Amino acid sequence: xxxxxxxxxxxxxxxxxxxxxxxxxxxxxxxxxxxxxxxxxxxxxxxxxxxxxxxxxxxxxxxxxxxxxxxxxxxxxxxxxxxxxxxxxxxxxxxxxxxxxxxxxxxxxxxxxxxxxxxxxxxxxxxxxxxxxxxxxxxxxxxxxxxxxxxxxxxxxxxxxxxx
Numbered sequence: 001x002x003x004x005x006x007x008x009x010x011x012x013x014x015x016x017x018x019x020x021x022x023x024x025x026x027x028x029x030x031x032x033x034x035x036x037x038x039x040x041x042x043x044x045x046x047x048x049x050x051x052x053x054x055x056x057x058x059x060x061x062x063x064x065x066x067x068x069x070x071x072x073x074x075x076x077x078x079x080x081x082x083x084x085x086x087x088x089x090x091x092x093x094x095x096x097x098x099x100x101x102x103x104x105x106x107x108x109x110x111x112x113x114x115x116x117x118x119x120x121x122x123x124x125x126x127x128x129x130x131x132x133x134x135x136x137x138x139x140x141x142x143x144x145x146x147x148x149x150x151x152x153x154x155x156x157x158x159x160x161x162x163x164x
Contacts, residue, residue: 007101015109019071022116026064029123033060045136060126067119071112078108090159099161107154114150118143
């Protein structure tokens with residue numbers, strides 16, 4: 001019998017579905033990009049956006065596949081791992097579990113959406129090989145900043161909701 005996860009609400013589900021729709025779009029964009037790309041394409045860039053590696057256009061499938069695996073892992077944890085086993089930075093007070101787990105679930109789905117958006121940005125940037133490295137470098141910096149916020153803000157909310 002499956003335990004109902006009361007801390008997962010409609011917004012969580014919508015955000016989670018959105019992340020997978022974005023990843024599906026990433027695959028469509030990537031497959032189209034592969035079909036119009038030359039035999040050898042830039043595959044790696046230094047911090048300044050200069051090309052420092054080449055490979056097959058099929059290597060463009062690597063990022064969407066890794067992010068799909070990442071999102072699936074996050075979804076499985078959120079839906080199938082007992083929330084009591086989630087690693088929390090504080091002890092959860094009795095009676096506060098539902099609201100704390102709901103806050104952390106927001107963190108999970110926000111991470112899924114963020115990873116999907118980063119992947120879409122990278123997939124779209126493959127169309128302009130001259131600027132791909134610069135766009136991807138900027139997107140990576142923005143993603144790291146947003147990821148810090150996506151982890152920190154819900155954790156602070158969960159901590160505060162735990163104290164109320």
